[in-house]
Amino acid sequence: xxxxxxxxxxxxxxxxxxxxxxxxxxxxxxxxxxxxxxxxxxxxxxxxxxxxxxxxxxxxxxxxxxxxxxxxxxxxxxxxxxxxxxxxxxxxxxxxxxxxxxxxxxxxxxxxxxxxxxxxxxxxxxxxxxxxxxxxxxxxxxxxxxxxxxxxxxxxxxxxxxxxxxxxxxxxxxxxxxxxxxxxxxxxxxxxxxxxxxxxxxxxxxxxxxxxxxxxxxxxxxxxxxxxxxxxxxxxxxxxxxxxxxxxxxxxxxxxxxxxxxxxxxxxxxxxxxxxxxxxxxxxxxxxxxxxxxxxxxxxxxxxxxxxxxx
Numbered sequence: 001x002x003x004x005x006x007x008x009x010x011x012x013x014x015x016x017x018x019x020x021x022x023x024x025x026x027x028x029x030x031x032x033x034x035x036x037x038x039x040x041x042x043x044x045x046x047x048x049x050x051x052x053x054x055x056x057x058x059x060x061x062x063x064x065x066x067x068x069x070x071x072x073x074x075x076x077x078x079x080x081x082x083x084x085x086x087x088x089x090x091x092x093x094x095x096x097x098x099x100x101x102x103x104x105x106x107x108x109x110x111x112x113x114x115x116x117x118x119x120x121x122x123x124x125x126x127x128x129x130x131x132x133x134x135x136x137x138x139x140x141x142x143x144x145x146x147x148x149x150x151x152x153x154x155x156x157x158x159x160x161x162x163x164x165x166x167x168x169x170x171x172x173x174x175x176x177x178x179x180x181x182x183x184x185x186x187x188x189x190x191x192x193x194x195x196x197x198x199x200x201x202x203x204x205x206x207x208x209x210x211x212x213x214x215x216x217x218x219x220x221x222x223x224x225x226x227x228x229x230x231x232x233x234x235x236x237x238x239x240x241x242x243x244x245x246x247x248x249x250x251x252x253x254x255x256x257x258x259x260x261x262x263x264x265x266x267x268x269x270x271x272x273x274x275x276x277x278x279x280x281x282x283x284x285x286x287x288x289x290x291x292x293x294x295x296x297x298x299x300x301x302x303x304x305x306x307x308x309x310x311x
Contacts (some may be wrong), residue, residue, distance in 0.1 A: 003103030007195070008193060009043070009225065010042055010224050012044055020277050025273065033067075035221075040221075043102070046079055049140075053080055066100075076103070077101050104135050106135050107140060107144055115155075134164045174205055199250055203228075220307070248300070262285065262293060264278065269297065
């Protein structure tokens, strides 16, 4: 199955589970896949920033991707292939597509500053990987420092038929979604899928602005899937009520530098993975931070039983 502009729902960004000694935790990979399917995932994304992709050896990255492709069945698997050079990007993109990936995600390198530099980069990236591979634009200026305007995104979409999705992570970014959907409505940009990131921090209103779903790694993928489903069903109050109950934990998870550590800790507490270790270099939570997360989980459990941890 190749990724296309109709993609919607929940594509969790998968972390890479590690054992305490830094080896990939194979058993947790299988558990993670199973729990994502139970949560209502309609696809999954691997080798993203949250997946600690730069810390993996090429063979590890390819093997991990193959396991997700096998485990997700007929659901699409998107693979992050961003790299400093196009040779490495091309190798990984072609290799994962041969394994059965649905498409790839490409983030712009941090040194791009002008509109021409951005559009030129994506033109070169498409030339490198091939026009037959569907790709996702990752728009994440908070981390990547590259500012892509709606017009730049439209240019990339219109110039490259293989561009089928935007991973929207601008902040604030609600107006960007509205602008892109306005381009689509007036006929100046063909339809694309828009899935949103930022841990889901703005998912409630992003869905109302025209997003098709979520592509992020918040440790309660079930909540993300439910907010997407409820919003699309017109159950606005129910969607916001559920989202609001999770907001304190979402906010805590968004702290720069420790966000992945928080996510992995919660996923470990929930049984998605066995260990919250990151491959070095990586941040770790202090005992006090863990206690704060435990407190937030206990408060969340009053409103969402899925946050109730077994003793």
